Every structure is written in C-alpha cells, then in structure tokens.
Amino acid sequence: MTNQFITDKKFYGGAFRLILPIVALSMTQIALGFSDMFMFGLLDEASETAIAATRIAMQPFFLFAMILFGAMSGAAVLCSQYWGKKDTDTINAVTGATFLLIAPVCALFMTISILFAPQLMSLLSNDSEVIGAAVTYLRIIAVAFMFELVTGIFSGTLRSVENVRVPMLIGIGGIAVNITLNAFLIFGLAGVPAMGVPGVAVATLISHFLRMLAMLTYIIFLEKRVNFSLKKMLNIRKVIIRDFFKYATPVIGNEFFWGFGTTIHMAIIGAISSEAQSAYIVSNTMEAIAGISMMGFSTAASITIGKAIGGGQSRGMIARYARTFLGLGIIAAVFTISAVFMFRNSLINLFGLRGETQEYAAGLFVVVTIVLLVKTCNCIIVVGIFRGGGDTKTGMIIDMSAMYFISIPSGFIAMYFLNLNVVFVYAALMLDEIVKLPILLMLFRRRKWIKNITRDFEETQKTS
Secondary structure, eight states: OTSSSOOOOHHHHHHHHHHHHHHHHHHHHHHHHHHHHHHTTTGGHHHHHHHHHHHHHHHHHHHHHHHHHHHHHHHHHHHHHHHHOOOHHHHHHHHHHHHHHHHHHHHHHHHHHHHHHHHHHTTTTTHHHHHHHHHHHHHHHHHHHHHHHHHHHHHHHHTTTTTHHHHHHHHHHHHHHHHHHHHHHHTGHHHHHHHHHHHHHHHHHHHHHEEEEEHHHHHHOOSSSSSHHHHHOOOOOHHHHHHHHOOOOOHHHHHHHHHHHHHHHHHHHHOOOOHHHHHHHOOOOHHHHHHTTEEEEEHHHHHHHHHHHHHOOHHHHHHHHHHHHHHHHHHHHHHHHHHHHHHHHHHHHHHTOOHHHHHHHHHHHHHHHHHHHHHHHHHHHIIIIITTOOHHHHHHHHHHHHIIIIHHHHEEEEEESSSSHHHHHHHHHTTHHHHHHHHHHHHHHHTOOOOOOOOHHHHHHHOO
C-alpha cells in the first residue's frame, strides 16, 4: 500500500502550500455569492427576482470565464512542464500567446453583451421582470470582460510556477471590496443612492478593475520568478503557437461547452418556473460550499504533475503523485459534503427563500450531496491529473460526450415530456457525472496520460 501513495512529509507540505491558498480564494468567492443572495434576501418580495436576474446576467461572463479558464489551463499544461525545466523565457512566450489568442474572444463577448443583452437574457428566463433587471446588469459589467482577461491570464501563469499566494491575495482583496460596495449600493448606506441589482453590477465592475490594477502593479514592479517582460512575451515562436493550439484548444473547448451546457441546464430549469430557477441557483451555491476543496486539489495536482514530468521524474513516481492527490481530494470532499449536509436547513434559511422555492432548494441539495463526491473524483482526474500530465483531449471527449449525449437530453425529456418535479429534472441533468466515473478511473490506471510536451528550443532553432 505504501508504494501506491507518497509518504514523504515534504511532499504534503508542498502540496498544501498550493492547495490552501486556492481553497481560501474559493471560500471568498463563495462568500461573495453567498453575501449577494443574503442581501437580496433582505429585499423581501423582490429577492427572488434579484437572485435570478443577477445569476442569468452573469451567464455570458461565466461562459467567457470558462473560455479564459480553458486557455489558462491549457497554457498551464505547457508552463508547469517548462517550469520543471526552469525555462522562464518560454513561459513568457506562452503567456504572450495566450493574450494574443484570447483578446479577440474577449472583444467579441463585450460587443455581444452590450448590443444583444435583451435577446440573450430572454433565452434564459420567461419572466419579463427578471429579464429587464438582467439586461441592465449585463450592460454595466460588460467592460469587466477586459479586466478579467488581464487578471486571469497572469494569475494562471503565476499558479503554474507555484506562486499561488499572490493570485489569492489579489482575489480576496477584490472580493472584499466587492462585498463592501454591494452593501453600500444595494441598500444605499452612508448617503449612497440605493441601486438594487444595478448596484451589484457597479460593485462587480469596480472590484474587477481594482484586481487588474493590483495584478499589473505586481507583475511590473515586484514579480521576480518568471521576470515578465513585454519583449519576452512578444517573442512568440511559431512552434509555441502550434503547441498552444494543440494542448489548449481541447481545454478551451471543454470549458466553453461545459459552461454552455450548464447554461442550457439553467434554461431548462428556468422554463419550469422562476421559483425553480431561484432554488437551482441557491443549490449551486450550496454545491460550491460543499465542493470547496475540489479545485484546490485539482490545480495542485496539475501543477505538481506537470512540474514532475518537465523535471524528468519517473512514470511510477508521477502515478503515485496522482493517486495521492486523488485520495486526499476524496477525503476532503467527504468532510466538506458531510458538514454542509448537516447544516443544510440553516444555510437555506439564510437566503430568505419562502414556500415552494424553499422546498425545491432542500430537495435539490439532496441530489447535490449524492452527486458531488463523484463529481470531485471526475474533476481531479480530468482537470488535475490528465491535464497536468499533458493529455488535454481525453477529458474533453469524455466530458462533452457525457454532457451532450446523456445529461442534457435526459434533463430535456424529464422536463418537457415527462413534466417531472424540478428535483428529478436536476437529477437527470447530473447523470453524466455518474456515467463518466468508471471510464475515467479505467483510463487513469493505464497511465497513457503521462506525456512530456516540452521542447529544447536550442535544438529546434538549429534544425529549423
């Protein structure tokens, strides 16, 4: 058994130095969503409209964030392995290539969000009051796409070279500002006009700008590990572009179509009723709380495995790293899921839900609890182990096939043809996670995901 897992205490110290800052940032992000819904809950009759409006208005931003996360994850596959070789010039070039390729996507999302906000929001809700508030929100935050682009790409690069502390501090600072401004702008504290839903959008825009400003200040004046420079970032070899497309495109596709799939989930739930949609949004927040360690272990696994491969570690040792991260992630998930399930009623009551909406939320969270442990295993294998190992295609194929051929059709049938309760519709939408697990475990054991994708650029230049 000891040969299956890492026993070196130094490994665990290094692993938790990566995991804990990511978990801390996730906790503050959840706190932001939690505080928004708690504050909206104080608006009495307007609370459910406000919750639904802000959530659907964030869907274009969420889709862009998924594309950005995919680009960052794909770039991190390269950066973490080059970090194992201590090749910081190539890490600069990969960062520059990521900016070059994702900036046009950012501009497209900004334009569509401003010009076609009513059409987009009407796809996600049939409540005219919700749609009106969501359109206002979306048009205010549209500029924040650009701020998120800059902050997100530099944060991803810093994490890939084991600097997780700075993105954490900047993220937590931005969220603290966001929560504070929300309180002032929703309720009109200290003489500030009460703005309700638009106030949340203004607070979000300001906090994203301040995060970008803080990140650029650090990169320009303080960062020493990668030594970012515009000259190095623009020194992009053609082979870097090819490698980026080869390894990042599947991840971008995976994240975008997964995000789009969850938007379809919301549209299916929203077609039932605004009460069902509000309950679904609350259950997602509860899921984020219960699954708080999932991305921490996934990101730490990806960084550690990528660095080990780039540094020339043996396949056996890399497999042990992977098994250890998976085991730790499962233990953490059992603990957090159990804790949240025990206090589920108290948490649901904090959102100010009433009647049918509250009943829906309680039922949905039972499904969340059952599925989340499986979802944690799937996430660590795909996002952490496969991507860190250099295999970005396998996870995409399995994720997309399960979602679009099993999950979405099942949810559509459960809602439109069988007219089932929202709890059973949501359960149908979660079937893909159950189907994926045995396939991913089988592929994980085969170790074909271990791939060294770095290049020796001195040799490349001689032969080119």
